[in-house]
Amino acid sequence: MATRTGGVIVAAGGSMDGGPAGCSLSGMCDRDRYTPWSVNYTHHDRTYTSMHMALVIGLVAKTSEAKVLYRLGDPEWLSAVVSRLAPTPRWTPLPVRRVSEVIELLGT
Template identity: 85%
Template sequence: MATRTGGVIIAAGGYMDGGRDGCSLSGIRDQNKPWSVNYTHHDRTYTSMHMALVIDLVAKMSEAKALHRLGDPEWLSAVVSRLAPTPRWTPLPVRRVSEIIELLGT
């Protein structure tokens, strides 16, 4: 919804999570208090590779009981700067997530 393509898909009746909260992330935080953040103002769109990498990053950090590291701006910046250049055609891209987490520590 944050892009022209997203607007066209919604206008054409295609499925896309649209509306006011179409580009947001929400969850439960701090003793069951709802939390939400919008991410509609990024400089560019993300590739499917970027989305796969971030999903794997969150999953691996959750498994390691280290989700708090995602709130550390220095650590997260180091991870993102290493993951962002991953080309779409990279074989086994989630292996890169594991390698980077191991390199930087959880």
């Protein structure tokens, strides 16, 4: 449902997960001993490109590798990262490398 195509598939009765949790990110929080965590992202003004999705996945992976996932909860740091990553062209060959460069520039 994050794209027009996804919305049409769900509306047509397709097999894609739909409804309020159709576009969500979930995981387990180690903070409270593996407490399930989830957030929906269905109400954004624009759709996400495949490059944006690759950058988000890379950002979570790289902050996890560096053991600094808590930085994703820092609004100033996250805003600085997003403002540098958002204009990344769709044809960038190695988006995870771009994420690494930005994280190194801003510090982890």
